[in-house]
Amino acid sequence: MLEHFDKAFENRVRLQIMAVLAANERYDFNALKELLGVTDGNLASHLKALEKVAYIEVNKSFVGRKTNTSYQASEKGKKAFAKHLETLENLIKQQKQ
Amino acid sequence: MNHEQLQSELLSIRNLMERSAKFISLSGLSGILAGCYALVGAALGYREVYGFASKMGYRDHYVTEEEVLVKLIVIASTVLLLSVGTAIWLSARKARKQGQGIWNPASRGLLKAVGVPLVTGGLFVLVMIVRGTYGLVAPACLIFYGLALVAGGQYTYRDVKGLGVLQIALGLLAACLPGYGIIFWSLGFGVLHILYGFIMYFKYDRRVA
Numbered sequence: 035m036l037e038h039f040d041k042a043f044e045n046r047v048r049l050q051i052m053a054v055l056a057a058n059e060r061y062d063f064n065a066l067k068e069l070l071g072v073t074d075g076n077l078a079s080h081l082k083a084l085e086k087v088a089y090i091e092v093n094k095s096f097v098g099r100k101t102n103t104s105y106q107a108s109e110k111g112k113k114a115f116a117k118h119l120e121t122l123e124n125l126i127k128q129q130k131q
Numbered sequence: 132m133n134h135e136q137l138q139s140e141l142l143s144i145r146n147l148m149e150r151s152a153k154f155i156s157l158s159g160l161s162g163i164l165a166g167c168y169a170l171v172g173a174a175l176g177y178r179e180v181y182g183f184a185s186k187m188g189y190r191d192h193y194v195t196e197e198e199v200l201v202k203l204i205v206i207a208s209t210v211l212l213l214s215v216g217t218a219i220w221l222s223a224r225k226a227r228k229q230g231q232g233i234w235n236p237a238s239r240g241l242l243k244a245v246g247v248p249l250v251t252g253g254l255f256v257l258v259m260i261v262r263g264t265y266g267l268v269a270p271a272c273l274i275f276y277g278l279a280l281v282a283g284g285q286y287t288y289r290d291v292k293g294l295g296v297l298q299i300a301l302g303l304l305a306a307c308l309p310g311y312g313i314i315f316w317s318l319g320f321g322v323l324h325i326l327y328g329f330i331m332y333f334k335y336d337r338r339v340a
Contacts, residue, residue: 049144050144050147053144053147053148053151054147054148054151056148057148057149057151057152058151058152058236061151061236062236065235065236068231068232068235069147069150069151069231069235071230119141119144122137122140122141123141125137126134126137126138126141129133129134129137130134
């Protein structure tokens, strides 16, 4: 059953990132960092991984002179996350029987 | 993964989605205090207008007198500033206890949603005061505040939306019954705030404290 799980979501932080981006139109780097309680480097590497499989999109904008990097879930990412949740739910249902 | 692990995993994901999109540090206690400030303010305002010298039902003064009007505006502004200050202070304290900041995408969304109806209402009320049409000031305060809460409810606890609907209803009722502005104002900004403050305090604050 576990082989149906998305490889991209094997890591907990990646799954959490997708959950946040599924619930919000977009989220910026610092807010994600604070919410998930992870380090800069850790978050950046997981974001890179999700970007690589095209589950998230990156937007860079300027707030004054500072760059503000925000992320949003792609259609592909949203679908994959919904499927992952569904798999979890089905698994729970099956175990109940 | 066993059954419990799966279920707690799913629950933690759903919890995170909720937490990321909603400002959950809004303090119920600040609602109770805001209601108390409003009641004290309303009592002071009532004394300014109706006084204690006359028998029941007869006024000593009218809102149209400039001196009375200035005093009422000062009282209302003080109540507003105290309420907003308390809300920010207590919510920041609650956020710190939850290990979160007060400035995040959810609180920004909340401010943006609340801002439009609130600023519109504030300006509209100012225009009414300047033009000397005082009759609908109290209903307009309640209606626009209610609209702001309904709009902001999306970004915080759902109870806030319910409070907004009640404020709007009270405002419309007040508009139908001229002369009872201060009573409806006290009910909306005083009693309802205290009531909802208590509900939210017991539902959400105590878990954190």
